[in-house]
Amino acid sequence: MLDIATTIRTAKEASRGLASITTEVKDRALEAMASALGSRKEEVMSANMRDIAENPDVQGAMLKRLKLNSDKIDAMVEGIRSVKGLKDPVGETMSAMEMDDGLTLYQVRCPIGMIGVIFEARPEVVPQILSLCIKSGNGVVFKGGREALNSNRCIFGILMDAIKGIFPTEPYVMLETREDVDSILGLNDCIDLLIPRGSNAFVRYIQSNTAIPVLGHSSGICHVYVDSAADIGKALDVVLDSKIQYPAACNAVETVLVNSSVAKDFLPRMDSLFRQNGVEVRCDPASKMYMPSAVDAEESDWDTEYNDMIVSIRTVDSVKDAIDFINAHGSHHTDAIVTEDRAAMVAFYNSVDSADVFVNASTRFADGFRFGKGAEIGISTNKIHSRGPVGMEGLMIYKYIIIGGGQVVKDYSGPDARKFKHIPVDRELEMR
Amino acid sequence: MLDIATTIRTAKEASRGLASITTEVKDRALEAMASALGSRKEEVMSANMRDIAENPDVQGAMLKRLKLNSDKIDAMVEGIRSVKGLKDPVGETMSAMEMDDGLTLYQVRCPIGMIGVIFEARPEVVPQILSLCIKSGNGVVFKGGREALNSNRCIFGILMDAIKGIFPTEPYVMLETREDVDSILGLNDCIDLLIPRGSNAFVRYIQSNTAIPVLGHSSGICHVYVDSAADIGKALDVVLDSKIQYPAACNAVETVLVNSSVAKDFLPRMDSLFRQNGVEVRCDPASKMYMPSAVDAEESDWDTEYNDMIVSIRTVDSVKDAIDFINAHGSHHTDAIVTEDRAAMVAFYNSVDSADVFVNASTRFADGFRFGKGAEIGISTNKIHSRGPVGMEGLMIYKYIIIGGGQVVKDYSGPDARKFKHIPVDRELEMR
Numbered sequence: 001m002l003d004i005a006t007t008i009r010t011a012k013e014a015s016r017g018l019a020s021i022t023t024e025v026k027d028r029a030l031e032a033m034a035s036a037l038g039s040r041k042e043e044v045m046s047a048n049m050r051d052i053a054e055n056p057d058v059q060g061a062m063l064k065r066l067k068l069n070s071d072k073i074d075a076m077v078e079g080i081r082s083v084k085g086l087k088d089p090v091g092e093t094m095s096a097m098e099m100d101d102g103l104t105l106y107q108v109r110c111p112i113g114m115i116g117v118i119f120e121a122r123p124e125v126v127p128q129i130l131s132l133c134i135k136s137g138n139g140v141v142f143k144g145g146r147e148a149l150n151s152n153r154c155i156f157g158i159l160m161d162a163i164k165g166i167f168p169t170e171p172y173v174m175l176e177t178r179e180d181v182d183s184i185l186g187l188n189d190c191i192d193l194l195i196p197r198g199s200n201a202f203v204r205y206i207q208s209n210t211a212i213p214v215l216g217h218s219s220g221i222c223h224v225y226v227d228s229a230a231d232i233g234k235a236l237d238v239v240l241d242s243k244i245q246y247p248a249a250c251n252a253v254e255t256v257l258v259n260s261s262v263a264k265d266f267l268p269r270m271d272s273l274f275r276q277n278g279v280e281v282r283c284d285p286a287s288k289m290y291m292p293s294a295v296d297a298e299e300s301d302w303d304t305e306y307n308d309m310i311v312s313i314r315t316v317d318s319v320k321d322a323i324d325f326i327n328a329h330g331s332h333h334t335d336a337i338v339t340e341d342r343a344a345m346v347a348f349y350n351s352v353d354s355a356d357v358f359v360n361a362s363t364r365f366a367d368g369f370r371f372g373k374g375a376e377i378g379i380s381t382n383k384i385h386s387r388g389p390v391g392m393e394g395l396m397i398y399k400y401i402i403i404g405g406g407q408v409v410k411d412y413s414g415p416d417a418r419k420f421k422h423i424p425v426d427r428e429l430e431m432r
Numbered sequence: 433m434l435d436i437a438t439t440i441r442t443a444k445e446a447s448r449g450l451a452s453i454t455t456e457v458k459d460r461a462l463e464a465m466a467s468a469l470g471s472r473k474e475e476v477m478s479a480n481m482r483d484i485a486e487n488p489d490v491q492g493a494m495l496k497r498l499k500l501n502s503d504k505i506d507a508m509v510e511g512i513r514s515v516k517g518l519k520d521p522v523g524e525t526m527s528a529m530e531m532d533d534g535l536t537l538y539q540v541r542c543p544i545g546m547i548g549v550i551f552e553a554r555p556e557v558v559p560q561i562l563s564l565c566i567k568s569g570n571g572v573v574f575k576g577g578r579e580a581l582n583s584n585r586c587i588f589g590i591l592m593d594a595i596k597g598i599f600p601t602e603p604y605v606m607l608e609t610r611e612d613v614d615s616i617l618g619l620n621d622c623i624d625l626l627i628p629r630g631s632n633a634f635v636r637y638i639q640s641n642t643a644i645p646v647l648g649h650s651s652g653i654c655h656v657y658v659d660s661a662a663d664i665g666k667a668l669d670v671v672l673d674s675k676i677q678y679p680a681a682c683n684a685v686e687t688v689l690v691n692s693s694v695a696k697d698f699l700p701r702m703d704s705l706f707r708q709n710g711v712e713v714r715c716d717p718a719s720k721m722y723m724p725s726a727v728d729a730e731e732s733d734w735d736t737e738y739n740d741m742i743v744s745i746r747t748v749d750s751v752k753d754a755i756d757f758i759n760a761h762g763s764h765h766t767d768a769i770v771t772e773d774r775a776a777m778v779a780f781y782n783s784v785d786s787a788d789v790f791v792n793a794s795t796r797f798a799d800g801f802r803f804g805k806g807a808e809i810g811i812s813t814n815k816i817h818s819r820g821p822v823g824m825e826g827l828m829i830y831k832y833i834i835i836g837g838g839q840v841v842k843d844y845s846g847p848d849a850r851k852f853k854h855i856p857v858d859r860e861l862e863m864r
Contacts, residue, residue, distance in 0.1 A: 016759060020782045091782075097804055103793060105803060112815050113785065192815045211640065213816045234838030241840030327448060338838075349833045350452045350523075350863060353545065361535060361836030370844070371537060371832070372529055372854035383544050383624045384645050384817040388832045400803070400820045401781045404793030406666030406770075408673030412802070422804035431782060 004183045005190070007173055008141050012114045012190045014170035015139030019110055021167070022432065023088040026135055029167035030084040033134075036162035037127060037155070038077045044068060047154035048123065055147045058121075061248060065121040066148055076127045076155075083131040083375050089396050090137045091431030098423045100412075102405045106429040111137035112397050113192040114171075116184050118143045118206060120198035123151040129195065130159055130172065132375055136395040139171030141191065143180050145198070152176075185210035193395075195378060200305065215394055217381040219305045220250030221331040222363045225322040225348070228259040229341035232266055234360055236273060238338050241362040244277050248307050250379060251334045251356075251366040255302060255312045257322045258287065263315050267291050270313075279309045286315035302329050319344045323351045330354060332381045334366040355381055355388035401429060436615045437622070439605055440573050444546045444622045446602035447571030451542055453599070454864065455520040458567055461599035462516040465566075468594035469559060469587070470509045476500060479586035480555065487579045490553075493680060497553040498580055508559045508587075515563040515807050521828050522569045523863030530855045532844075534837045538861040543569035544829050545624040546603075548616050550575045550638060552630035555583040561627065562591055562604065564807055568827040571603030573623065575612050577630070584608075617642035625827075627809060632737065647826060649813040651737045652682030653763040654795045657754040657780070659771035660691040664698055666792055667770040668705060673794040674768065676709050680739050682811060683766045683788075683798040687734060687744045689754045690719065695747050699723050702745075711741045718747035734761045751776045755783045762786060764813045766798040787813055787820035833861060 037044070048068040052058070058066055092109040099105050115138050119125045126142060133140045144152040156174045163169060175184070184191065188211045195215050196206040203218040224242050226235045242253035258266055267290035274281050275293075282297040294313070301312040302325075316322045319337070326335050334356035337348040349357045356366040366389060368376025373391030380386050386394035412418050469476070480500040484490070490498055524541040531537050547570050551557045558574060565572045576584040588606045595601060607616070616623065620643045627647050628638040635650040656674050658667045674685035690698055699722035706713050707725075714729040726745070733744040734757075748754045751769070758767050766788035769780040781789040788798040798821060800808025805823030812818045818826040843850050 013759075016755075016783055016785055020779075099797070099802065099804070103797075108781075208643065213645065213814075215816075231838065237838055237840050241842050245841045245845070323448075324445075327445075345835075346862070346864065347452075349831075351448055353448055354831065356832045356834070358834040359836060360838050361834045362840045364841035365531070365535075365834055365836075365839070366832075370531065370841070370852060372531065372852065382645075383829050384647075386816075387829055397815050397819050399781075399786065400788045400798075402788070402790040402793045402797055403777075404791060404797075406663065406669055406792050407797070408669050408794045409677045409796035409802070410673050413677070420802060420804065430778070432778065 004175065004180055005187060008114070008187055008190045011139050011141060011171050011173045014168055015114050017168065018137040018139065018171060019090055020432065021137065025167060026088065027084050029134055029163040030080055030131055032162040032166055033127065033131065033159045034077045034080040034084070036158050037073065037080065040158050041070060041073050043158065044073055044151065044154050047150040050150045051148055058147045062121050062147070066123070068123060068151065072124065076124050079375065080127055080131045083135050086135060086374050086392060088135060089392060093428040094398055096425045096427040096429070098425050099402070099420050100407070100418065103407050104403050104425070104427065106401045106403070107398050108401055108429055108431065109396050109398050112395055114139045114141065114190055115395065116141050116191040116194040116212065118181060118184065118194065118196045120145040120202055121148055122197065123148050123155055125197055126152055126155045127159060128375065129377070132377065132392050132395060134167065136392050138395050141173040141175060141184065143175045143184060146178060149176060185212070188212045197378065213385070215380050215382060215386060215390065216378045217250065217331065217333055219331045220252070220333045221255070221303065221305045221329065222251055222253050222333055223255050223257055223326045223330055223335045224253050224363065225257040225319070225326070225335070225337045226259060226262060226266055227319060227337055227339035227341060227344045228261040229344060230262055230266070230338040231340055232262065232269070235266055235338040236269055238336065238360065238362050239270060240273050240277065242336065242364055243279055243311050244309065245362065245364045247309050249364065251363050252307070253311065253363050254305055255314065255329070257314055257316050257325060260286065260315045260317050263287060263290055267313070274311065279311055281311055281313060283313040284315060287313045305331070319347050323348060327353050333379065334358065334363045336361060336363050355379070403429070436607065436612055437619060440546070440619055440622045443571050443573060443603050443605045446600055447546050449600065450569040450571065450603060451522055452864065453569065457599060458520065459516050461566055461595040462512055462563055464594040464598055465559065465563065465591045466509045466512040466516070468590050469505065469512065472590050473502060473505050475590065476505055476583065476586050479582040482582045483580055490579045494553050498555070500555060500583065504556065508556050511807065512559055512563045515567050518567060518806050518824060520567060521824060525860040526830055528857050528859040528861070530857050531834070531852050532839070532850065535839050536835050536857070536859065538833045538835070539830050540833055540861055540863065541828050541830050544827055546571045546573065546622055547827065548573050548623040548626045548644065550613060550616065550626065550628045552577040552634055553580055554629065555580050555587055557629055558584055558587045559591060560807065561809070564809065564824050564827060566599065568824050570827050573605040573607060573616065575607045575616060578610060581608060617644070620644045629810065645817070647812050647814060647818060647822065648810045649682065649763065649765055651763045652684070652765045653687070653735065653737050653761065654683055654685050654765055655687050655689055655758045655762055655767045656685050656795065657689040657751070657758070657767070657769045658691060658694060658698055659751060659769055659773060659776045660693040661773035661776060662694055662698070662770040663772055664694065664701070667698055668701055670768065670770050670792065670794050671702060672705050672709065674796055675711055675743050676741065677794065677796045679741050681796065683795050684739070685743065685795050686737055687746065687761070689746055689748050689757060692718065692747045692749050695719060695722055699745070706743065711743055713743055713745060715745040716747060719745045737763070751779050755780060759785050765811065766790065766795045768793060768795050787811070835861070
């Protein structure tokens with residue numbers, strides 16, 4: 001057996017040809033993947049049952065993520081077809097400029113290269129990321145969790161069988177052993193971007209143990225700020241939905257900030273709604289006046305992602321205090337303000353340093369599907385490349401191409417230098 | 433004195449307000465900087481003379497970079513005014529979409545936050561990066577080399593004096609001691625992007641000792657491939673210019689690949705041109721037949737950035753071999769093909785995995801000024817965020833902003849879910 005570095009290096013070399021493959025071929029491969037997965041559903045289900053049987057320690061939320069059924073596989077098939085429907089981004093001319101007569105500069109979109117995907121439990125990551133990478137011309141090395149070994153191997157095998165003869169399979173690798181994770185993290189000459197999908201601790205481990213750029217987020221400590229000019233009815237709706245609609249999600253609210261001038265109106269009603277819905281409330285002394293049965297918050301509550309039916313509530317005196325608190329305690333993921341005041345809203349969305357900043361809407365809207373991206377790679381709290389919900393655009397970069405006629409820089413230098421024209425032009429470079 | 437982490441954390445907090453500052457105020461600050469620097473030229477020159485006197489070990493190319501004169505300072509002043517002339521990118525609506533009636537999603541351009549600039553010798557880095565960061569709403573922490581201590585301190589002082597009362601100075605910090613470099617590298621919670629400017633070894637040290645994203649390149653091993661369908665006259669011009677126009681630059685050619693079918697025509701003429709211009713040629717055995725006086729290349733020559741009047745030459749049998757060689761031995765910076773054949777040219781620019789891929793033009797065109805960017809931060813060989821010559825766009829990211837009317841995700845979930853509309857709209861979000 002080849003060692004991992006050699007396997008991945010070979011895949012990387014093969015991935016360089018992917019930028020030249022036509023949209024028609026890519027779509028044919030995606031269609032073959034979708035129909036193979038649809039017709040070989042039983043194999044996937046029985047592999048998945050083996051995983052569940054072999055891993056009795058996997059329980060609760062993780063078991064829910066691991067366990068496949070017919071609907072989940074149908075959703076995978078539909079997901080592949082929806083990626084097929086996305087526009088092919090490879091080779092798109094992003095800009096063109098005449099530097100001089102017969103010397104044209106093009107900025108052309110191209111694949112990043114080799115994507116490393118390290119994930120826990122969820123077997124649907126394989127068809128989801130594989131289809132996005134085929135459409136965008138990237139290679140992939142997958143490393144799934146041991147608890148989904150049989151499911152991942154089965155799904156990956158079916159998809160590779162399907163594209164054989166249509167599309168190169170060499171750029172796609174599935175690793176299986178535990179040790180492989182660390183060997184991937186050191187391959188910064190082969191892997192251009194890492195996408196970790198799993199628990200906060202898992203993502204944090206990846207982020208702090210590699211020199212490869214990582215796309216994603218470790219924690220989601222999201223806030224809703226109820227402003228002095230809030231419509232209280234909207235505030236109650238938005239806060240409740242942000243907390244209870246799916247409390248385990250990264251975009252669920254953890255801390256609610258309330259302007260002291262509306263605390264008296266808002267807090268008793270919010271408290272009773274939370275109690276009706278089984279949410280535990282932890283609050284600061286100023287809020288406690290209006291919700292005497294709440295638990296006293298500790299200092300650590302202001303920096304905690306509960307991922308559960310628990311919320312912390314704190315009173316602030318101004319939109320500025322809310323902004324400062326969010327920038328200091330949040331995870332720069334998704335934060336919302338409820339207000340009818342234009343100045344408060346503008347200050348909030350200008351100064352809150354988060355990927356998603358919402359006005360009068362639930363934090364739960366932070367999601368690739370809801371943002372209309374078709375397919376989501378993940379949600380990024382990075383401040384370079386891609387931020388917030390990331391679709392296929394996160395798998396693309398560009399290159400600059402000059403088409404000239406033998407020009408040399410000498411002629412554009414020194415006392416008698418020719419001047420550049422730098423005229424933007426509307427022209428496409430043919431990439432095939 | 434405050435410790436460095438506290439100083440930078442304070443600057444970072446102050447930097448959050450920069451996104452709200454109007455273009456008019458930014459341009460006023462830039463104009464004040466330009467005129468102050470112009471009128472206090474003598475102070476800068478005498479500080480620079482102190483640096484030269486105190487660092488007798490600085491010689492050669494480094495001394496040339498360190499030494500200022502009236503023209504260099506005029507160029508700094510002009511540089512600041514040219515940044516003033518650039519369009520303000522902050523707050524630009526990049527896209528807008530109606531998710532539903534009264535629920536609009538905006539993608540808005542915003543500053544990255546806090547930029548760390550670590551540089552050697554060149555004092556012009558300070559006005560150049562500072563002006564770009566003021567226009568783009570970013571904070572900066574500078575750390576210059578000890579050899580330019582007095583020059584940097586003087587220039588930074590003049591620029592800060594100039595903007596005082598017009599623009600906040602808190603987001604701008606100049607560090608001075610040697611130890612500061614390592615303390616910057618660990619501040620990944622404060623510094624969002626590092627820009628190193630200096631030697632290859634220096635940039636490589638930064639890249640491998642920080643978890644902060646680094647924008648730049650360590651080496652520039654660039655190639656020119658002379659195809660079987662090359663116009664030999666163009667090939668001679670392009671190769672010579674790529675080598676000798678400024679051999680110390682990162683975009684100068686280091687290795688020339690020649691298709692074996694044109695070796696006989698091309699190599700003797702190229703060899704004699706190189707010899708006339710004092711370039712040392714190192715070649716493989718196949719090329720040696722046509723240039724018997726050349727030095728024999730060693731294996732290491734194919735992976736060497738000479739930064740000097742030395743070139744390596746190698747014969748290949750096809751455009752595919754040239755592409756594979758460049759992808760294996762190059763630094764993914766800038767590579768060129770000389771050919772009149774469309775298929776060769778398309779294969780080359782599709783498959784060479786470099787930031788800049790040129791057809792029939794000198795590699796020396798890879799430069800922000802020549803690309804018409806107005807001001808250059810550096811040249812990036814990264815494959816995420818920014819690639820190739822990078823202008824102000826490299827200092828920007830975006831945030832997603834939703835403006836709603838109290839919408840909750842619950843209504844868009846479950847069996848009676850409201851459907852999203854996802855209609856792209858041409859609408860700007862007012863950011864002030």
